[in-house]
Amino acid sequence: MLGWLKKKPPLYSAVQAFNQVSIPAANTPARDCHYLALDLELTGLHAKQDHIVSIGWVPIRNQQICLSEARHYLFRPPTSVGQSAIYHGVHDKDLKNASELADVLLQLLQDYAGYVFVAHHCRLDRAFLQIAYQRLFGKAPNMQFMDTLNIEWHRMQKQGTVMKKDALRLPQSLARHKLPVSAQHHALEDAYGCALLFLSQLKKSHPHITLGDLLVQSS
Amino acid sequence: MEVAEVTNFLKQTIPFEQLGLAQLAELAAHFNVYYCQAGEHLEINQERLLIVRTGIFALFSDQQQLLTKLEEGDFYGYQLLLTGLADNDRLVCEEDGLVYWLPSDVFHQLRYQYKNIDIFFQRLFGRRLHQYKEQQSSRFTLKVADIVQARKVAISGEQDVQQAARLMSEKRVSSLLVEDDNRLIGILTDRDLRSRVLAAGLPPTTAIKEVMTPKPYTIEKHAYLFEAVQLMSRFNVHHLPVVDQGLSFSMITATDIIRSQQDHPVYLIGEIHRQSSLDGLEHCSLQINNLAQILGKQQVPAYEAGHIITTITDAFTQRLIKLAQQELGPAPCVFSWLSFGSQARMDQSINADQDNALLLEKEPVGDVADYFSQLADFVCQGLARCGIKLCPGNIMASNPELRMSLKGWSGKFSKWIAAPTPDAILKSTIFFDMRVVEGSKGLFNALQQDILARTNNSLFLMHMAQTALQRTAPLSFLRNFILEHDGKQKKGLDLKKRGISLITDIVRVYALANGVLEVNTRSRLQQLAVDGVLDSKDTQNLCDAFDVLAQLRWDKHLHDLDQGHDASNLLDPAVLSGLQRHQLKDSFAVINAAQSSLKHRFCKEV
Structure with missing residues (x-):
């Protein structure tokens, strides 16, 4: 009767297992590390009261985005998607095939331990993930985040470029890097856009830049 | 799971546009996406297909020669995937960009599953052979x-x-x-x-x-x-x-x-020279279309095919002259059988008509005149029976005005050169592409040197250049394409009038101005580059444009033959692939640039 408990490791231990795999040392060349670009769509901006509507991710290994592992999951929020639907194009009717948040968060821990997580303006994504893990797993994993927005800001500061309003937003940044810009407010499209931007930033950095240095730029 | 940015791109990229959305998403899921920076050399020795998403990539041969530039929607790696043979090419990123990599097993699966995609890559490979692997015969592409x-x-x-x-x-x-x-x-x-x-x-x-x-x-x-x-x-x-x-x-x-394997042109030419009757020759000529189709299937490039077809016309001419002499006896004096226009330039296609004449050791009178009159009639009529149509403008040896001594021809040319009128120039341009097919080479050389010694005459060259500038290539592609009617067929883009001839005309002016002995357009270009008249980049561009246009015309002729039509130079732009459209557009731009420098060099106000 309690067989399902044996099949899945207790969620808490999944976080512990994740935390046991550390990310590469700070002096590792940044180009040699593994990354997971991800993006969340949310019902609002407050991690404590709003919910995750969807998550999308693509891994980067050897400076290549592996589309075979591109994923996109929709979750059913406790309250109706309501007003915020306009921002991410997700409607209640799309949620029929929704996934369980806990399953997806578990998959993330199991498949991408040792990865550096990349997001554009990662603060919100990180906060929502931390709280979701805390609620569902009893413990938040130590996820190392890299912020493409901050790297971009750092890059432009260094070039002495005068930044216009919105210049650091993902579509504007992609356009500046002459990268294709796709539909916004779709978690996978934005994760992919973020991955493209990161590849370009990585290439435009010093060829031997270390993970540690890049993380400094990203903070 | 599908990344719409990638699938939307594929949806607009030949040959994937024919796949459904679900198949596109499945295909895209096998891609690896890589960002490349200008100056970076791409790793191309792995068996995988490269698809250019953004940026510009230059492909160099092992001799450091620029072969082509790859842009959005272009591919690389299909040669290695299709044949297992690697080139010592280098692919260098010129402008930052994204590429997709598709693993070999997925590529093969795709070809296996979709015949049209297989054909697309086979053709692309064939085309690549045309463009870059001149010496390589593609007999192995025959099925x-x-x-x-x-x-x-x-x-x-x-x-x-x-x-x-x-x-x-x-x-x-x-x-x-x-x-x-x-x-x-x-x-x-x-x-x-x-x-x-x-x-x-x-x-x-x-x-x-x-x-x-x-x-x-x-x-x-x-x-x-x-x-x-x-x-x-x-x-x-x-x-x-x-x-x-x-x-x-x-x-x-x-x-x-x-x-x-016996359809090789060598066999046909050998057979032509073995014939002892007009009937036999006519029978041989029936094989020309078949040969043309085989050349097409073997992906023989257009200029090589043009060379082969011209060699066959030469063989018919030479054999007919032999047969005529068997009937009429040996010639009473030394002569040269001349060819003009495309036969002289060695770029005939299967719809060419005759352009020939006789250069004689002495002014033909009496018996000598009769002899050459009969010989010319025999050969011209014989060629017509062998499918090489009589010249509508009567530029044929059977026309008594075109059977002259060295002095006669020299006088005719010097009149055109010394006192050029637009009308006379228009009619005479064809004569300035001239080659000896049979008879005395020495006599012909004397005439050619005599002509080239006079042609560096600025007034004459100005008129020649103006004639060459009368027609222009379509400026804007597809939107206001200049389509023409040929009376019989529907309208289309005339690849000869609006393309190939324009280049031939431009190159002729430079050749005449600089005493270049070569007659073939590509050879003239090479000589002009060696002599430093044209810079090597312009030469390469003109040569490439010429090849693209000649290839399109040759493909069109083969298609016409295949459909049982007469070969026509009119092309319906709608049938072009994206790649061809791209190449055609480039070619027209090259012609326009070459025309303006021609104008600048030869048509200055006096």
């Missing part, structure tokens, strides 16, 4: 289906060997497919009847299935010919049943394969 006919001669295994022998004699074949309920169960050959029936003393009533070769090796209809050759040599068999979608379709024999 079994290209040489065997749908001619299935089959018999049931229950019937006896006498019935088999009768069927073989009746159908004039050396082997039979043995079937049981439409299923191939064996083959029976001449040799089986000899060794397994007659030599073994078996009666004529022996059942076929007792003496046939059961479970024979078979070959797919769409397999490459070399695969059939390989099977035959590996298993020492001379007959292979050809199957199409599991059903037997025909039989291919070692003899078929040898015969297919």
